[in-house]
Structures are given as structure tokens and as C-alpha cells.
Amino acid sequence: MAQNNRNKIKKAAVEVISKKGFFNTRMQDIADEANLAVGTIYNYFSSKDEVLSYIFKNEMQRRMEYMSELKKENLKIKEFLNKFLTRHFSLLAKNPHLGRVLVREKDFSRGEESGKIKEHMNSMIDMLEMIFDIGVKREEIKAINTHLMAVYFFGSMQGIIEYALTEPEIELLESAPDFILARINDIFI
Amino acid sequence: MAQNNRNKIKKAAVEVISKKGFFNTRMQDIADEANLAVGTIYNYFSSKDEVLSYIFKNEMQRRMEYMSELKKENLKIKEFLNKFLTRHFSLLAKNPHLGRVLVREKDFSRGEESGKIKEHMNSMIDMLEMIFDIGVKREEIKAINTHLMAVYFFGSMQGIIEYALTEPEIELLESAPDFILARINDIFI
Amino acid sequence: MAQNNRNKIKKAAVEVISKKGFFNTRMQDIADEANLAVGTIYNYFSSKDEVLSYIFKNEMQRRMEYMSELKKENLKIKEFLNKFLTRHFSLLAKNPHLGRVLVREKDFSRGEESGKIKEHMNSMIDMLEMIFDIGVKREEIKAINTHLMAVYFFGSMQGIIEYALTEPEIELLESAPDFILARINDIFI
Amino acid sequence: MAQNNRNKIKKAAVEVISKKGFFNTRMQDIADEANLAVGTIYNYFSSKDEVLSYIFKNEMQRRMEYMSELKKENLKIKEFLNKFLTRHFSLLAKNPHLGRVLVREKDFSRGEESGKIKEHMNSMIDMLEMIFDIGVKREEIKAINTHLMAVYFFGSMQGIIEYALTEPEIELLESAPDFILARINDIFI
DNA sequence: GATGAATGAGGATTCATTCAT
DNA sequence: GATGAATGAATCCTCATTCAT
Numbered sequence: 001m002a003q004n005n006r007n008k009i010k011k012a013a014v015e016v017i018s019k020k021g022f023f024n025t026r027m028q029d030i031a032d033e034a035n036l037a038v039g040t041i042y043n044y045f046s047s048k049d050e051v052l053s054y055i056f057k058n059e060m061q062r063r064m065e066y067m068s069e070l071k072k073e074n075l076k077i078k079e080f081l082n083k084f085l086t087r088h089f090s091l092l093a094k095n096p097h098l099g100r101v102l103v104r105e106k107d108f109s110r111g112e113e114s115g116k117i118k119e120h121m122n123s124m125i126d127m128l129e130m131i132f133d134i135g136v137k138r139e140e141i142k143a144i145n146t147h148l149m150a151v152y153f154f155g156s157m158q159g160i161i162e163y164a165l166t167e168p169e170i171e172l173l174e175s176a177p178d179f180i181l182a183r184i185n186d187i188f189i
Numbered sequence: 190m191a192q193n194n195r196n197k198i199k200k201a202a203v204e205v206i207s208k209k210g211f212f213n214t215r216m217q218d219i220a221d222e223a224n225l226a227v228g229t230i231y232n233y234f235s236s237k238d239e240v241l242s243y244i245f246k247n248e249m250q251r252r253m254e255y256m257s258e259l260k261k262e263n264l265k266i267k268e269f270l271n272k273f274l275t276r277h278f279s280l281l282a283k284n285p286h287l288g289r290v291l292v293r294e295k296d297f298s299r300g301e302e303s304g305k306i307k308e309h310m311n312s313m314i315d316m317l318e319m320i321f322d323i324g325v326k327r328e329e330i331k332a333i334n335t336h337l338m339a340v341y342f343f344g345s346m347q348g349i350i351e352y353a354l355t356e357p358e359i360e361l362l363e364s365a366p367d368f369i370l371a372r373i374n375d376i377f378i
Numbered sequence: 379m380a381q382n383n384r385n386k387i388k389k390a391a392v393e394v395i396s397k398k399g400f401f402n403t404r405m406q407d408i409a410d411e412a413n414l415a416v417g418t419i420y421n422y423f424s425s426k427d428e429v430l431s432y433i434f435k436n437e438m439q440r441r442m443e444y445m446s447e448l449k450k451e452n453l454k455i456k457e458f459l460n461k462f463l464t465r466h467f468s469l470l471a472k473n474p475h476l477g478r479v480l481v482r483e484k485d486f487s488r489g490e491e492s493g494k495i496k497e498h499m500n501s502m503i504d505m506l507e508m509i510f511d512i513g514v515k516r517e518e519i520k521a522i523n524t525h526l527m528a529v530y531f532f533g534s535m536q537g538i539i540e541y542a543l544t545e546p547e548i549e550l551l552e553s554a555p556d557f558i559l560a561r562i563n564d565i566f567i
Numbered sequence: 568m569a570q571n572n573r574n575k576i577k578k579a580a581v582e583v584i585s586k587k588g589f590f591n592t593r594m595q596d597i598a599d600e601a602n603l604a605v606g607t608i609y610n611y612f613s614s615k616d617e618v619l620s621y622i623f624k625n626e627m628q629r630r631m632e633y634m635s636e637l638k639k640e641n642l643k644i645k646e647f648l649n650k651f652l653t654r655h656f657s658l659l660a661k662n663p664h665l666g667r668v669l670v671r672e673k674d675f676s677r678g679e680e681s682g683k684i685k686e687h688m689n690s691m692i693d694m695l696e697m698i699f700d701i702g703v704k705r706e707e708i709k710a711i712n713t714h715l716m717a718v719y720f721f722g723s724m725q726g727i728i729e730y731a732l733t734e735p736e737i738e739l740l741e742s743a744p745d746f747i748l749a750r751i752n753d754i755f756i
Numbered sequence: 757g758a759t760g761a762a763t764g765a766g767g768a769t770t771c772a773t774t775c776a777t
Numbered sequence: 778g779a780t781g782a783a784t785g786a787a788t789c790c791t792c793a794t795t796c797a798t
Contacts, residue, residue, distance in 0.1 A: 005782095021296065021297065023212040023297070026766085026767060026768085027767075027768060027769080028767080028768095031785095036783080036784090037783060037784045037785055038768090038769085038784085038785070039769090039770080039771080039783070039784055039785060039786095040782080040783055040784070040785095042768095042769070042770080043781095043782065043783075047768080047769085048767095048768065048769090104296040105296070107210065107293040107294075108210065108212070118355065125352070145364065145368065148349070148361060148364060148365070148368050149368075151348060151349055151352045151353075151361065152345050152348065152349060152368065152369070152372065154348055154352075155344055155345045155346070155347060155348010155349055155351070155352070156341050156344045156345040156348060157344070157348075158344060158347075158348055159340060159341065159343055159344010159345060159346075159347055159348060160337070160340055160341060160344055162344070163314070163340045163343075163344070164340075166307065172337060172340065175334065175337060176337070179334065179337050179338075179341065180341070182375070183341065183372060183373060183375070183376075184372060185375055186371070186372070186374055186375050187372075215791085215792060215793080216792075216793060216794085217792080217793095220760095225758080225759090226758060226759045226760055227759085227760065227793090227794085228758065228759050228760060228794090228795080228796085229757080229758055229759070229760095231793095231794070231795080232757065232758075236793080236794085237792095237793065237794090399674065399675065401590040401675070404770085404771060404772080405771075405772060405773085406771080406772095409781095414779080414780090415779060415780045415781055416772090416773085416780085416781065417773090417774080417775085417779065417780050417781060418778080418779055418780070418781095420772095420773070420774080421778065421779075425772080425773080426771095426772065426773090482674040483674075485588065485671040485672075486588065486590070496733065503730070523742065523746065526727070526739060526742060526743070526746050527746075529726060529727055529730045529731075529739065530723050530726065530727060530746065530747070530750065532726055532730075533722055533723045533724070533725060533726010533727055533729070533730070534719050534722045534723040534726060535722070535726075536722060536725075536726055537718060537719065537721055537722010537723060537724075537725055537726060538715070538718055538719060538722055540722070541692070541718045541721075541722070542718075544685065550715060550718065553712065553715060554715070557712065557715050557716075557719065558719070560753070561719065561750060561751060561753070561754075562750060563753055564749070564750070564752055564753050565750075572761095593787085593788060593789085594788075594789065594790080595788085595789095598764095603762080603763090604762060604763045604764055605763085605764070605789090605790080606762070606763055606764060606765095606790085606791080606792080607761080607762055607763070607764095609789095609790070609791080610760095610761065610762075614789085614790080615788095615789070615790090
């Protein structure tokens with residue numbers, strides 16, 4: 001129930017933050033969008049910053065969970081990345097508001113919550129690095145710098161998403177997974 | 190002389206915005222850093238937004254100019270990209286404050302000036318696309334989607350810069366150019 | 379039963395108001411201390427102000443009743459004052475929280491209830507004045523300004539209590555009755 | 568000049584706080600009374616609490632300075648107290664707003680500034696204690712508990728002021744000095 | 757051209773009170 | 778009678794911008 005309300009607020013927040021940016025969004029805007037009183041938001045979140053932080057936490061967790069599940073399937077790394085990219089991009093194509101928030105508002109920079117967002121993002125990069133490491137160990141992937149590879153891979157994803165959703169040129173999201181995989185094809189043995 | 194003062198202010202702004210983020214930076218902070226009075230800034234910039242916008246305009250212009258010069262040298266595309274990447278990353282390694290601002294503050298989103306920043310960034314992507322197009326025409330590059338390629342290329346650059354400067358792991362910037370080029374080696378004929 | 383709950387709430391209110399001051403105490407704080415829900419408080423009190431008002435009303439009434447009883451004993455005025463002071467100070471020494479509230483929160487000033495508190499306090503001053511008047515009539519006390527005397531007497535009591543409980547130097551409360559009586563010894567014939 | 572503005576704000580604050588109480592006074596009220604913008608107050612005070620704290624600091628300092636001067640005159644203690652009381656009460660009779668604030672708002676209780684106010688008040692009690700100590704040493708005063716005496720003396724002053732200004736019965740302030748001195752006449756040798 | 761005090765609109769947050777369960 | 782989630786008015790404080798000196 002409480003979880004329910006948190007998600008209702010999260011959804012409203014994504015909607016308005018996507019349009020106006022985090023700093024230009026007032027708590028009143030979020031409340032209006034959620035059909036709630038401002039005070040009610042504070043029954044579920046301790047601050048405006050925490051609302052944003054929760055969006056990242058929640059979404060990154062979903063992706064981490066999906067990756068964890070994929071890992072259990074013991075796929076080839078290439079297949080793993082393909083599935084992950086396809087899903088990630090198609091989710092964002094369906095929910096561009098969310099995508100815009102995830103790529104543009106990670107740096108709102110202030111106090112604690114800002115650091116948490118960075119951690120959520122980095123945990124995805126760490127996960128990717130781990131995947132590449134597995135690939136190297138399994139001799140599916142050449143002996144590259146997997147740390148830099150993860151940063152590079154994540155950066156190219158984010159870059160395409162940002163451009164696609166901001167211009168917007170949403171159809172880019174469809175061709176993106178294949179394109180990205182083709183680009184890194186050289187690392188596979 | 191006026192140009193001189195604009196740059197003095199720009200430099201101060203980069204310094205403080207890098208540390209606190211644009212929205213958490215007050216005009217007073219910039220004035221303090223520049224050893225000027227707040228009022229003085231308004232003799233050179235019409236608003237806080239314009240200060241940020243100018244940072245992007247100025248820096249993107251320098252890069253565009255550098256690319257224009259490179260173009261005259263009639264290099265192979267691969268060499269062109271190599272030179273550009275090397276210079277861009279080494280400049281940012283020397284001025285990490287600037288780098289942080291360029292990758293993190295592009296989306297402050299409000300009114301006119303926000304749009305201008307997007308344009309400055311996109312003009313770089315357009316330039317890259319043009320370079321890839323030339324490569325295709327010259328048959329140095331395969332017949333790929335050059336638009337997506339430019340977005341991808343730019344995104345991966347930004348991703349590495351952001352990570353490298355934010356963590357920070359500045360040494361990543363050194364290996365980045367070679368790494369990026371190796372990754373896209375497949376597009377060259 | 380209802381009276382029971384009112385006193386439970388009163389006790390909790392005294393506890394928290396003593397520590398944080400009336401304006402910094404939230405109804406939630408009182409509810410927590412009383413192990414009740416906020417809503418429940420409103421079944422017994424019409425407002426936050428009324429809670430405070432009740433504390434004064436209740437405590438002042440007790441003291442008035444004690445004085446009324448003492449009056450029936452037909453003691454010498456000096457003895458009367460001695461008994462009253464001893465009791466008042468010893469009660470507060472045992473319940474410093476209450477003392478702090480009684481001396482510090484009388485002036486929260488707003489609307490009706492504020493006026494009521496003033497009345498409760500003044501009724502004690504009036505009672506004291508009446509006592510002094512009786513003393514004068516009985517020729518136990520010189521012909522002084524009994525009104526000013528009552529104000530003076532009450533003020534010195536409050537001053538010592540406030541200092542003793544706030545510093546705190548609770549042991550002051552023990553020597554206070556004798557000290558006060560010694561000070562006004564001159565008024566007795 | 569800055570000092571000037573601080574005092575302008577102080578005066579306005581005394582006026583409105585006297586009428587509505589500190590917690591019911593908004594910064595806007597003070598600004599209106601001072602014919603200034605709210606923001607301007609914050610150029611001179613860091614917070615609402617500091618405004619109140621300054622009132623106490625400033626007024627207590629004046630009284631301390633007056634007492635220091637009196638001390639140089641090397642008067643008999645009785646004469647000293649007489650002069651001090653007369654001046655203090657007459658100042659408050661002329662500026663009842665100030666008096667009301669000084670006796671009623673000392674306990675607003677929050678964080679740092681609250682503690683400072685207590686210190687300002689206690690410094691006056693300490694000064695009085697020192698005076699009584701001198702009296703004892705000079706054998707003008709009997710060997711009483713000078714600490715308790717100072718607390719008692721201060722309390723009775725405050726009590727009369729509060730009653731006189733709150734009722735109001737301002738004429739009480741006129742007879743108060745003589746009355747108080749008569750009451751403590753017994754301590755003089 | 758430089759200054760920095762004054763301005764006041766704007767927004768996050770709090771909390772007494774209500775009322776459906 | 779008890780509960781506690783929902784409400785939204787109220788208020789402190791910030792800070793971009795102006796303008797008289």
C-alpha cells in the first residue's frame with residue numbers, strides 16, 4: 001500500500017521532471033500530477049531529492065535484477081548483451097519520460113542523495129564489467145581492458161538514449177542494439 | 190578587453206559550477222571566484238543562464254574550429270578522428286573542471302539558453318556525421334548509418350569523460366582515444 | 379475515564395514541552411509520548427493550545443485549592459505562606475518538567491487560550507493579594523501596597539524556579555522558601 | 568551604517584514581537600514595520616532567531632555597561648541598586664514594547680541562539696551577584712547567600728515588569744524600585 | 757565601467773487538524 | 778472511542794537581478 005503510493009508519486013515525478021527538468025520542477029507540480037496534496041508526498045519521501053534518488057534506485061534495481069536472471073541462463077556473452085540492450089532500449093522507447101530522466105538528471109548534485117544516484121549508476125557499470133570479465137575468462141572475449149570497456153559500453157548506450165529522446169528521434173532506439181553490438185563485434189573471439 | 194573579462198568570468202564560472210553544479214552555484218560564488226562584484230558580471234552577461242550557455246558556445250566553437258582546420262589537412266578519416274580525440278581528451282585531462290561542466294550541465298533546461306546549449310552539442314554531432322559521410326564517400330568507411338554512428342561516437346566519448354572525471358579516474362582519459370578507435374576499427378574498409 | 383485520558387495526555391505534553399518548548403513541540407510528539415495516535419488527542423482536547431491551557435488551568439486550580447484549604451486552617455499569614463511555598467517548591471523539585479512548563483510557556487500568545495493562561499496565573503496573584511489583605515486587616519502585616527506585594531512575591535517565586543530548573547540548580551528550590559520568607563520578614567508586624 | 572540598519576531592524580522587531588509574540592511574528596511583519604524588504608533583513612541577520620538574540624544581546628550589554636560605570640563611582644551598594652533599578656524601570660516604562668519582549672521571549676528555545684539568550688540573562692544575574700559579594704566584603708550587607716540573592720532580586724524585577732507591562736499597569740513600574748529596595752532592606756547592615 | 761545593498765518572487769518543508777475506517 | 782493518512786495553508790529563507798552611487 002505504502003509501496004503503491006511511492007510508485008504513484010514516482011510515476012508522476014518522472015512525468016513532470018522529464019518535461020521541466022528536476023530543478024525546475026516544484027513539489028507542487030509532482031503533487032498535481034499525482035492528484036495528491038504536497039504534504040502527502042512527504043508522507044512517503046523525506047525530500048524532493050529523495051524522490052529523484054528513488055527513481056534511479058528503483059529503475060537500476062530492476063535492470064540489475066534482469067541481468068541477474070539473465071546470468072542464471074548461462075548465455076553466451078554476446079547473447080546476454082543483446083537481450084539486455086534490446087530490453088533496455090525497448091522499455092525506454094515505451095517510456096521516454098523515464099529515459100529522459102535517467103539520462104539527464106543523474107547529476108543534480110547536492111548532498112547525500114546525489115552520491116546515491118552515482119552509486120546506482122556505477123553499480124550498473126560494475127555489473128557490465130563483471131559480465132565482460134566472465135567473457136574473458138570463458139575465452140569468448142579478447143583480453144581487453146574490461147573496466148574501460150564497461151564504461152565505454154555504458155556511455156554509448158546513454159549517449160544514444162539521450163540523443164534519441166531529446167531530439168527526439170525515438171526510432172533510433174530500435175536500431176541501437178544491433179548497431180552497438182556490431183560496433184563491439186571485434187572484441188569477441 | 191571586454192572579451193578578456195568575459196573569459197575571466199567564464200573561467201571562474203567553470204571552476205565553481207564544476208564543484209557545486211549549475212543550479213547550486215550562485216552568481217555571488219562566481220563573482221567571488223572571479224574577484225569581481227556581482228553587478229559586474231551583468232555588464233558582460235545578461236543572465237546566469239547566458240554564462241553557462243557561453244561556456245558551451247565558446248568551447249564547442251574551439252573544437253569546431255580545430256576540426257575545420259584538420260579538415261583542410263585532408264587526412265585519412267581514421268587519422269582525423271585520432272587527432273581530434275587525442276586533443277579533446279588531453280585538454281580535458283588538463284582542465285577537468287571544464288570537462289565536468291561540459292558533460293554534466295548540458296541539461297539544465299530552461300527557456301532559450303537551454304535550447305542553445307543543445308544546439309552547440311548537436312553541431313558537434315553534425316560535424317562528426319559529416320566526417321563519417323566523407324569517409325563513406327571516399328570509401329574509407331563502410332556504408333553504415335553515419336547519423337547513428339556520430340551519435341554513438343559522441344556518446345561513448347561523453348560517457349568515458351563523465352566517468353573519468355566524476356569518479357575520478359583521470360588516467361582513463363589517456364587510454365581512451367586508442368580504445369575508442371580500436372572499438373570502431375570495424376567500420377573502416 | 380475521560381478525565382484519565384486527559385491527564386495521560388497532559389502528563390505527556392508536560393514532558394515533551396518541557397524539553398522542546400511549546401512551539402517546537404508537535405502534536406505527534408505528544409501523541410508518541412502518550413502512546414496514543416494524534417487523532418486521539420483531539421477526542422480530548424480541541425486544539426494544541428487547549429492542551430497547554432489545560433496544564434495551567436489544572437495546576438493552578440490545585441494550588442488554589444490547597445490555598446483554600448489552608449485558609450480554613452486559619453493560620454498566621456507567615457505560617458500560611460511558609461506552608462504554601464514549601465509545598466509548591468517541593469512539588470516542582472519532584473516534577474521539574476512541570477515547573478519548566480509553568481514558568482516558561484505562559485506567554486505563547488495566540489488568540490483565546492493565551493488569555494486564559496494569563497487569567498490562571500493572575501488568579502494566583504489575586505489569591506496572594508487577598509492573603510496579604512487579610513494579614514493587613516488582622517494587623518499581622520504592615521500597611522503596604524498589597525497588590526504590588528503580591529506581584530513581587532509571585533515574581534520572586536517564578537524567578538527562582540525558572541533559574542533553578544533551567545540552569546539547572548535544583549537544590550536552590552530547597553533553600554528558596556526560607557530565603558523568600560526571610561526577605562519579606564520586614565512586612566510582618 | 569550597517570549598525571544603523573541592524574538597529575532599525577531591531578526596533579521594528581521589538582515593536583511587532585511585543586504585540587504578537589516571537590513565534591507568531593513573521594519575517595514579513597518585521598520587514599513591513601521596518602519599511603524594508605524581507606531579503607534586506609537577511610543582509611543584516613542570518614536568521615529570525617538571530618534577530619531576537621540580538622535584541623537581548625544589545626539590551627543586556629547596555630545594562631551591563633551602565634552597571635560597570637556605576638561601579639566606578641564607588642557608591643554604597645544600596646545606592647547602586649537604587650540607581651540601577653530606577654534607570655532600568657524608567658527605561659522600560661518609556662519603551663514598554665522592549666520590556667515585554669525582554670521578559671516574555673527569553674525562552675523561545677531552539678538551537679544555538681536560544682542558549683545565547685540565556686547567557687545574556689545570566690550575565691546580568693552574575694553581575695548582580697558580584698555586587699552583592701562586594702557588599703558583603705565591605706560589610707554593607709549581611710552574610711547571606713549572594714547567589715540566591717541575585718537570582719531572587721532579578722526574579723522579582725522580572726516579575727513586576729512582566730505583570731506591569733502585560734496587564735498593563737505601567738504605573739507599577741514607578742513605585743517598583745522603592746518597593747523592591749524596601750523589601751530587601753533587611754540584608755543591609 | 758565597477759560596485760554591492762536592496763529587492764521580492766519563489767519554493768521546500770512543516771504540522772495542526774480532519775475524517776473515513 | 779481510536780486511528781493515522783491526507784490535507785494545504787503558512788513561513789523561512791534564497792538568490793537572480795537591478796540600480797543608485
